Amino acid sequence: MLLALLLCSAVSTATVVFKQESDSPLFTYDEISNIHLEVQADSTNVSTLRGGNVVLPCRYTYKGREGPSSVRDLVRVQWTKVLSPSWQEEGVLAALGQHERAYSAYTGRASLRRQDRRDVSLELQEVTIEDDGLYKCEVIDGLEEKTVEVELTVKGVVYPHQSPSGRYRLSLDQAQEACDSQESKLATPKQLQAAWASGFEWCNAGWLSDASVGYPVQASRGPCGGEGQEPGIRSYGYPDKSTAMFDAFCFSSTFPGQIYYLSLNGKGLSFIQAKEACFHDGAIIAKVSHMYAAWALEGYERCDGGWLADGSVRYAMSVPRSNCGVDEPGVRSFGYPSPTNATFGVYCYKST
DSSP: OHHHHHHHHHHHHHOOOESSSOOOOEEEEHHHHHHHEEEEOOOOOEEEETTTEOOOOOOOOEESSSSOHHHOOOOOOEEEOOOTTOOOOEEEEETTTTTTEEOOGGTTEEEOOSSSTOOOOOOOEEEEGGGGGGEEEEEEETEEEEEEEEEEEEEEEEEEEOOBBSSSSHHHHHHHHHHHHTTOEOOOHHHHHHHHTEEEEEEEEEEOOSSEEEEEEEETTTTTTTTTTOOEEEEEEETTTTOBBEEEEEEEOSSSSSEEEOOOTTTTTOOHHHHHHHHHTTTTEHHHHHHHHHHHHHOEEEEEEEOOSOOOEEESSSSSSSTTTTTSEEEEEOOOOTTHHHHHHHHHHEEO
């Protein structure tokens, strides 16, 4: 019947009237054809920490006088994530009316908020560092389709990773594996840029998530960014992934546990003894990412070098002081001492 009315209106100068079965107001064809879909987000930038819950806002409305609700309420909603650097879109959630479905890694974590019938905001639970990025909310009503973009930032810390074998010993695949082993991921160029803006500097070039290579410079000098050059991110472009070797920049966020220092009556431990000491204390030996996250996001510090899971020895300082050998905040490394001959305390990690 509705289709017949629409076709009739195209060839007749008479006014076509829509009337619901109830005593609702009357709507003309012109009134309904002048109703336009609009999609909005009250915030296009949202941030959280790993493990948190977050809402990506999205709401649709109509511009013009509303037509019958039976005509306007069965909309399709699609949430997607834009993948970098390919710019392809990954399905997050799709909904038709009251029916919805989340996809792949978002299953069981993603749903529509639905505070009212026009609220199609995405609720995302137990956020991971992989969730960081640009999302699209697309609403489709008949032939109309409108989209709004929302950026989700997972707050965390960018840190350098170097192979135990020395400087510039990692291929792109090895760099990704190294970050994965730390419950981290290769940092994005955007994350490295944000870290630089917060004061991060490192004069060794490292792989980034888009297969580019760069390093952040605060004060340019001969061996670090070039004499007399402006501060910023120095880029090596996109080297050959099959042959190029560099370090890595990893990104991590908070963990659901705590890091702490352990020694046996003030005595040092070999690397093997260190791992055993954490195990007997109901914990595991801490990873480099545990230390960086605790230092950057929780203000953790201790002026004692201790073993970490990758065989390195490090300590973290939030407030520089002369008796701790540092003049600025950061995580300091003793490198990779002999696992059998060198003795230190150990940093353990215990889940809560």
